[in-house]
């Protein structure tokens with residue numbers, strides 16, 4: 001498999017090599033290789049159950065490989081102790097499918113939470129940082145509202161502001177547009193662009209939404225039968241002759257054409 005994304009001159013921020021993982025008899029990852037270069041956005045596609053989330057959990061040290069290596073920002077995760085893993089997680093902003101916002105805290109306090117937990121910043125500095133972060137996602141006006149009072153898309157943006165507040169080098173998104181309507185999906189795509197442009201972050205995005213994938217990716221990767229079987233720029237993947245890529249895109253197009261048309 002060759003990397004045809006044209007990004008190979010950049011430093012690798014995420015490097016997965018020969019990653020194997022089984023749960024009992026079930027072999028989920030069968031030798032995954034994946035490189036995400038610094039400052040780029042890679043979208044990982046694949047059918048449900050193909051192991052995308054399992055792969056992402058290895059990147060934050062929530063799962064340990066049976067075999068293979070995982071390097072993030074130059075560090076081999078297998079060599080890190082708890083303090084090392086903690087330091088690594090500080091470089092990573094994670095946005096999982098559920099926003100996991102604190103319902104009893106205002107938007108402001110949700111976004112301020114990592115700063116209060118993990119830094120010694122003064123209250124004035126926190127106010128300034130949170131105001132700035134909410135400005136980036138267009139939610140300055142919602143600072144005193146509670147998550148339950150916000151739309152799904154707004155909650156996602158709060159989740160992003162909180163994930164990004166410590167200015168992570170790496171942003172991991174697991175299915176960020178799940179259950180969202182097309183308009184809100186578009187606003188999540190904007191948020192992913194924001195992470196790249198304003199933070200210069202390296203992003204890995206898992207999404208079943210192929211249209212979003214093609215919009216936000218510098219590089220697309222397809223998981224199939226426990227491996228990454230193809231990587232490339234969106235136009236390269238679109239033209240790919242790889243049978244698994246063709247089948248995946250064909251099945252997505254078919255599902256699209258069967259969806260009720262919006263008037």
Ligand SMILES: Nc1ncnc2c1ncn2[C@@H]1O[C@H](COP(=O)(O)OP(=O)(O)OP(=O)(O)O)[C@@H](O)[C@H]1O
Nearest residue numbers: 023028046047048049050051052053054055175208
């Ligand atoms: N801790 C675990 N113990 C046992 N099996 C697990 C565990 N975590 C994941 N699996 C199994 O691994 C497989 C891959 O799961 P994973 O969540 O990575 O899929 P996915 O590609 O992210 O799917 P989706 O797109 O539906 O989220 C599934 O069959 C799942 O049941």
